[in-house]
């Protein structure tokens with residue numbers, strides 16, 4: 001884990017993995033720790049994801065924390081204000097500007113914590129997450145449990161035949177699967 005030497009020292013943390021791996025739960029845990037330490041925290045999510053709540057980040061384990069829904073990454077920059085810690089959930093849904101935005105926030109001395117899917121349902125790198133992983137100071141890969149065999153799982157199996165990269169949903173559409181049990185969708 002990172003240790004703060006100077007309180008103006010910024011960095012980027014990425015929490016990534018498949019669906020049902022506890023990414024949002026880990027993000028909420030880190031943000032709560034910062035709030036308990038009375039650090040100013042700004043929390044964002046893309047406006048696209050309103051599965052559970054329009055103004056909260058909600059984990060599958062039903063923990064939640066208030067968040068601002070934004071349409072673009074630039075809004076994060078505008079709305080972070082004096083926050084020392086900036087949390088961003090479902091980071092894979094943002095346009096590529098998210099990389100520049102995270103970089104700028106970190107350069108400004110903020111601790112940026114991003115959570116998101118590292119792979120899409122075809123097991124391909126998702127959106128700007130690979131670039132974020134490259135520039136991040138700290139990476140946590142969370143694992144789910146395979147719904148077929150119980151092994152550690154880092155892939156997301158889509159159960160429907162929809163071929164859009166983004167189909168927002170949860171248990172009824174997706175399952176966590178291990179490398180062995182995952183089957184790639186036919187092209």
Ligand code: ZN
Nearest residue numbers: 146149178181
């Ligand atoms: Zn399996």
